[in-house]
Amino acid sequence: MRINALLTLLLLSGTLQAQTIKGKLFGETGDEREILPGGTVQWIAGGPVAIVNENGVFELQADGVTEKRIVASFSGYRSDTIAWDGRTYLSITLKRTATDLTGVTVTDRRGAFISGTSVNKLEVINQRELSKAACCDLAGCFGTTASVQPQTTNIVTNSQELRILGLSGVYNQVLVDGLPMVQGLTYTYGISTFPGTIVENIYVSKGTTSVLQGYESISGQINLDTRHPDKADRLHLNAYINSFGEKHLNASGATVVGRNKKWHTLLALHSVQPSARIDGNADGFLDLPLLTRYMAYNKWKYGSDTENGLSAQFGLRFVNEKRIGGQKIYRGNGDKGSGQVYGQFVNFNQPEAYAKLNYRFSDRHVLALAASGSAHDQDAWFGTLAYTGRQQTAYINLQHEMKWGQHLLKYGISYRYQELTEDIRFVVADPTKTYAGKYLTRLRVPGVFAENTFHWADDKVVLIAGARMDRHQEEGWYFTPRTMLKYALNANHTFRASAGTGWRQVNLFSEQPVILTSSRNIVFTEALRSEEAMNWGVSHTWRFEAGSTKGTLSADFYQTRFQNQFFPDYDLDPSKIVIRNFDGVSRSNGVQVDALFVFVQQLEVRAAYNYLDVYRKENGTKVVLPFNPRNRLMSAVSYRTRNNKWQADVNAHWFDQMRLPDTQGNPEPYRRPSSSSPYTTVNVQGTFRLSTLEFYAGCENIANYRQPDPIISADNPFGPHFDLSSVWGPTRGREFYFGVRYTIK
Numbered sequence: 001m002r003i004n005a006l007l008t009l010l011l012l013s014g015t016l017q018a019q020t021i022k023g024k025l026f027g028e029t030g031d032e033r034e035i036l037p038g039g040t041v042q043w044i045a046g047g048p049v050a051i052v053n054e055n056g057v058f059e060l061q062a063d064g065v066t067e068k069r070i071v072a073s074f075s076g077y078r079s080d081t082i083a084w085d086g087r088t089y090l091s092i093t094l095k096r097t098a099t100d101l102t103g104v105t106v107t108d109r110r111g112a113f114i115s116g117t118s119v120n121k122l123e124v125i126n127q128r129e130l131s132k133a134a135c136c137d138l139a140g141c142f143g144t145t146a147s148v149q150p151q152t153t154n155i156v157t158n159s160q161e162l163r164i165l166g167l168s169g170v171y172n173q174v175l176v177d178g179l180p181m182v183q184g185l186t187y188t189y190g191i192s193t194f195p196g197t198i199v200e201n202i203y204v205s206k207g208t209t210s211v212l213q214g215y216e217s218i219s220g221q222i223n224l225d226t227r228h229p230d231k232a233d234r235l236h237l238n239a240y241i242n243s244f245g246e247k248h249l250n251a252s253g254a255t256v257v258g259r260n261k262k263w264h265t266l267l268a269l270h271s272v273q274p275s276a277r278i279d280g281n282a283d284g285f286l287d288l289p290l291l292t293r294y295m296a297y298n299k300w301k302y303g304s305d306t307e308n309g310l311s312a313q314f315g316l317r318f319v320n321e322k323r324i325g326g327q328k329i330y331r332g333n334g335d336k337g338s339g340q341v342y343g344q345f346v347n348f349n350q351p352e353a354y355a356k357l358n359y360r361f362s363d364r365h366v367l368a369l370a371a372s373g374s375a376h377d378q379d380a381w382f383g384t385l386a387y388t389g390r391q392q393t394a395y396i397n398l399q400h401e402m403k404w405g406q407h408l409l410k411y412g413i414s415y416r417y418q419e420l421t422e423d424i425r426f427v428v429a430d431p432t433k434t435y436a437g438k439y440l441t442r443l444r445v446p447g448v449f450a451e452n453t454f455h456w457a458d459d460k461v462v463l464i465a466g467a468r469m470d471r472h473q474e475e476g477w478y479f480t481p482r483t484m485l486k487y488a489l490n491a492n493h494t495f496r497a498s499a500g501t502g503w504r505q506v507n508l509f510s511e512q513p514v515i516l517t518s519s520r521n522i523v524f525t526e527a528l529r530s531e532e533a534m535n536w537g538v539s540h541t542w543r544f545e546a547g548s549t550k551g552t553l554s555a556d557f558y559q560t561r562f563q564n565q566f567f568p569d570y571d572l573d574p575s576k577i578v579i580r581n582f583d584g585v586s587r588s589n590g591v592q593v594d595a596l597f598v599f600v601q602q603l604e605v606r607a608a609y610n611y612l613d614v615y616r617k618e619n620g621t622k623v624v625l626p627f628n629p630r631n632r633l634m635s636a637v638s639y640r641t642r643n644n645k646w647q648a649d650v651n652a653h654w655f656d657q658m659r660l661p662d663t664q665g666n667p668e669p670y671r672r673p674s675s676s677s678p679y680t681t682v683n684v685q686g687t688f689r690l691s692t693l694e695f696y697a698g699c700e701n702i703a704n705y706r707q708p709d710p711i712i713s714a715d716n717p718f719g720p721h722f723d724l725s726s727v728w729g730p731t732r733g734r735e736f737y738f739g740v741r742y743t744i745k
Contacts, residue, residue, distance in 0.1 A: 019062040021070075023090030024459065025052045026117070027077050033093055034116045037491040039074035041092070043067065044081060055488050056117075057458040087363070089406070111604055111638065112145055113596075114541055114554055119453070119464050119486045120209060121496050121539045121556060123147055125202040132638055132649040133685055134240060134698065134737055135196030136248055138162075138224060143683060144636040144651050146592060146608030147204050148222065151627065154513045155710060155727045156325035156344045158289050159188050164206055164220040165558055165590040166612035166628040168567075170504065170511045171533070173209070173217035176224050177315065178370070179354050180214055184420050184441070184507045185376040185391040186350060193319045193350070194224060195270045197238050197250040198297060201225040206590075207537035207558045208482050208500035211449045211466040212399065212410060215480045218502040218533045219560055219588070226315075229254050229264035229301045233743050240739035244288060244732070246275035248739075262303050270295040279328045280733050281706055283714040287732035289325035289344075290332075305358045305366075313356040322347045327717065336381045337427040342717035344517065348378035348389075366401040368412075382517045383717065384428040389510065391420045399449075411450035414470075418443035422509055424516070432575075432720070435522040443505055444473040462486045475530055478503050492543050499536040506531060506566050508579070515568055515577050519713070519722040525580040532563040548601075554594040562586040565616075567625070570725055574665035585617040604638040624659045627728055629678075631656040647687040649698075654680045658728050663712065670712050670721040676728040679705050694741040704734040 025041065026033040035056025042049045042060070045067040050058040052074075060070065062084075070090070073079040077094035084090075111129040115122040125145060135141045139160045142148040149163045161169030174182040174191065182190040203223040213221070232254035240248040252268035274290035281287070296318050303311035324332040326343025335341045354372035361367070371394075378389040399412030420441040426433060451466030468480040482500025489495065506528045509515070515522055537558035544551050565586045569578040591611040598604050610632040614625045636651035658676045685698030707729035713722040 019088070021060045021062055021084070021088060021090060023058055023060075023092060024056045025058060025072055025074065026056065026091070026093040027074060028093050028095050036074045036077070036094065039072065039094075041070060041072045044069040044071050053458065053491075055459040055491075112606075114552060114594075116494070116543075118205075119462050119496070120205050120207070120484045120498055121541070121554075123204040125204065127200065130196055130199060130202075131647075131687065131696075132636070132651075133683065134696070134739060135199075136240060137196065138191040138194040138199070138202075141196055141199065141202060143653075144606060144634075144638075144649075145204070146594065146610055146632070146634040147206055147220075149632075152727060152731075153188075154344075154517060155724055155731055156285070156289065156517060157189075157323045157346055157513070158192075158291075158325070159513050160192060161187075162191060162222060164204075164222075165560060165588050166614040166625075167219045167560060167588050168511075171217075171219040171502075171531075171560075173213065173221045174224070175213060175221065177226055177313070177354065177356070178213065178223060179356075179372045180216070180395055180416075181352060181354070181372060181374060183393060184418055185348075185378055185389050185510045186374060186393075187507065188510045188513050189321065189323075189346070189348070193293065193295060193321065195248070195250055195268075195295070197236065197252060197270070198226050198268045199224060200227045200231075206556065206592075207535045208484060208498040208502075210464065210484075211451055211468045211480060211482050211500075212397075214414070214416070215445075215447070215468055215470050215478060215502055216504045218504065218531075218535060219558075226297070226299060227252065227254070227266055227268070229266040229299055230256075232266050233745055235742070235744040237742040238739065240737060242275070243734075243736040244275035244278050246288070246291065247273040249273075264301045266297075266299045268295075268297040268299075270297075274324075277328050278732070281731070283709070283711060284327050285711055285714055286325055286328055286330075289323045291321070291323055293319065293321040295319045305360065308360045308362065311358045311360070313354075315352075315354045317352040319350040319352075320348075321350075337384055337386060339384050339428045339718060342383050342722075344380070344382050346378065346380040348376060350374065350376045364403040367399075368401065369396075369398050371396045384426055384430070385516060386423075386425050386427060387509070387516060388423040389420070390422075391418065393418045406455040408453040409450070410452075412448070414447045414449065416443055416445040416447075420507060420510075424509075432521055435524070439509070441505075441507055442473065445470050447471070460488050472505070472530065478530075478532075494541045494543075496539045496541075497537070499534070501532070501534045503530050503532045512568055514724050517724050518577065519718075519720050520570075520575055520577045522577050522579060525578060528566055528579065529564055529581055531565050533560050533565070534563070535560045548599065550598045552594070552596045554592075556592050558588075558590050560588040570626075570661035571623075574663055575720065582616060587613070587615060589613040602640050602642065604636075606634075606636040606638075608634045610634075626659045626661055629656040629658050645689050647689075649685045649687075650682070652680060652682045654678070655729070660726050660728060663723070663726065666712070666721050670723075672709075672712065672726050676707075679707075679729055681705060681730060692743055694743070695739075696741070697738045698736070700735045700737070701730050702734060705730055706733050707731055 025036045025039045027036045039052040040049050041058045050060045052058045068084040070082045072092045112125045133143045139150045151163050153159045164172045206220040209217045209221040236252045238250040249271045254266045257263040272291050272293040278287045298316045300314040305311040323346040330341050330343030336345050352374040357369045359367045373394045376391040380387040394417040397414040402409045422439040424436050447470035449468040454463040464484040470478050480501050484498040487495045539556035541554045564583045572578050594608045596606045612628050614628045615622050633654040638649045640647045657678050663672045682702045683700045687696040710727045710731045
């Protein structure tokens with residue numbers, strides 16, 4: 001008996017002595033994390049030092065340890081001490097060191113970057129990158145990145161979309177704090193209602209993404225991460241004015257609430273006041289609309305989702321906006337519906353709310369509930385056409401996260417709801433227009449999903465495999481499989497691949513606003529079905545260092561193959577816009593090559609090249625889709641002085657020629673070339689910092705390039721050839737601006 005007890009004691013002792021702790025070391029960058037190869041991990045009492053390998057993994061022996069505290073360190077980050085509770089796997093995240101330089105605090109000198117931890121290729125646009133331009137709204141936050149191309153969808157009201165892989169913005173999913181808040185009626189002007197001052201990070205993914213947020217992303221995903229109440233500045237003020245006279249005012253404040261200091265709240269206010277009436281090209285139309293906007297946003301956060309127990313986020317937002325565009329003499333309320341003076345008038349109110357609740361039972365089990373809802377009431381006039389839109393949306397997602405071994409399983413249920421009612425009428429009878437009436441678009445989609453993340457070979461290989469089953473209220477079940485793979489050859493080279501499907505319901509008038517502005521008749525040849533597509537892609541990222549220079553080179557290829565697609569056909573007849581499904585061959589092939597060089601932490605040089613081949617085949621003939629430059633170049637240079645007081649930024653964009661809609665059936669004065677001219681835009685900005693104050697000034701489109709005659713039949717807007725669908729370049733010329741920021745940390 002004693003011998004058996006002694007052997008058991010020896011075995012247990014041997015097991016304890018041979019115990020190995022395994023884990024990963026990360027560095028915090030905004031809301032993103034990166035692995036820290038070369039970091040060190042050791043027991044606080046000393047002993048062998050574990051060096052973090054190229055995949056961020058470390059192993060630490062627990063032989064004879066009595067002082068059970070671990071110290072993790074990496075240059076440029078604050079060391080952290082962690083109490084060890086016997087777990088065999090640890091995930092440690094370090095925070096960057098803040099350095100005070102003559103009153104100016106610098107917490108992160110890196111601009112936009114490609115995430116090293118994400119399985120899919122994820123581009124992170126952080127606050128430092130956003131400071132390189134005025135970034136008045138979300139559409140203006142991509143001037144130094146090449147993956148996203150803002151595109152004007154209506155020149156008169158200046159509605160915009162964000163294109164990825166040369167495809168319309170409807171094919172990439174826009175999320176706000178991980179929730180699908182931009183859809184239907186909110187799509188038309190939604191991205192412009194988010195000022196840059198409430199942005200913490202923007203995450204851009206091309207191609208296939210996770211099934212957790214839904215089935216809609218086809219070309220990619222843009223996730224707007226708003227400011228965090230527990231990390232935001234206590235007070236931030238931002239005032240901006242441009243040479244057209246448009247004014248932007250922003251104010252936000254954050255504070256802790258409650259005795260236990262677990263509640264944090266952020267309140268942000270935003271206002272835009274209209275510009276002067278400017279007609280720089282003398283075509284009789286305003287170069288930019290008269291915009292009036294008021295926005296209030298309140299965000300609450302409770303606890304931390306990395307700690308056991310309950311954590312929560314809540315958000316409330318309200319937007320009121322009015323846009324007036326058209327002929328310079330158009331006066332909005334007084335001229336709405338006039339057949340003598342042409343103009344467009346848009347007014348809407350949009351309340352939104354969301355909630356995210358997490359309950360962490362342990363390191364291995366988390367239950368998460370996310371819900372959101374919005375309403376949108378819009379009244380608009382497009383010449384003599386009156387448009388009324390009413391929309392209600394809701395979304396709910398319940399999921400369970402479970403770690404098993406080194407892997408992570410997420411599964412759950414979701415429900416999407418949309419009720420969109422649109423009313424179109426003409427105050428002046430026009431027998432050539434046959435599309436007046438009421439339109440009802442409904443969406444009722446329950447769904448189930450599951451996604452597993454596999455980690456192999458010390459995280460050299462990470463695979464995400466997921467699938468969804470969703471039931472459309474009319475079209476039945478849709479199966480959406482998606483997979484993403486990352487292979488880290490070493491700390492310098494990362495290869496990625498992805499493949500998956502997506503589908504989406506069409507919201508015709510909100511997603512194609514320009515069709516209501518044209519003199520063309522809208523002809524429906526059949527009922528529109530949901531669009532379906534498959535996307536696959538591969539990428540390689542190479543990170544390197546040479547002395548004080550750090551660099552990143554990246555190349556990717558993505559292809560989108562549609563099974564069913566919709567696009568308004570402007571080529572069939574110059575007097576019509578034909579609405580029909582297209583189930584023939586439709587492809588998008590996109591290549592992008594990026595280079596980033598950072599010299600001595602002060603000078604950043606970025607360059608990118610895009611190649612796009614976006615086409616469909618009609619009767620065996622390849623037809624290139626309009627408004628996509630075959631080749632595009634982007635370059636950006638940013639320089640900061642050592643004390644961070646002065647900063648200079650320049651970015652330039654070159655666009656190759658694009659195919660344009662066919663207008664050869666029009667009379668000679670109203671014809672346009674079959675393709676655009678190549679052109680270049682250059683933007684500059686300078687920033688000066690004084691402790692809590694920042695002054696910035698810049699110029700966009702410094703060479704004053706304008707597309708000639710962007711509006712067809714501008715001299716006769718009520719005539720049969722008036723058309724806004726051939727806009728492909730800048731239309732308002734050079735723009736100067738000045739702004740000031742005041743911040744209390």
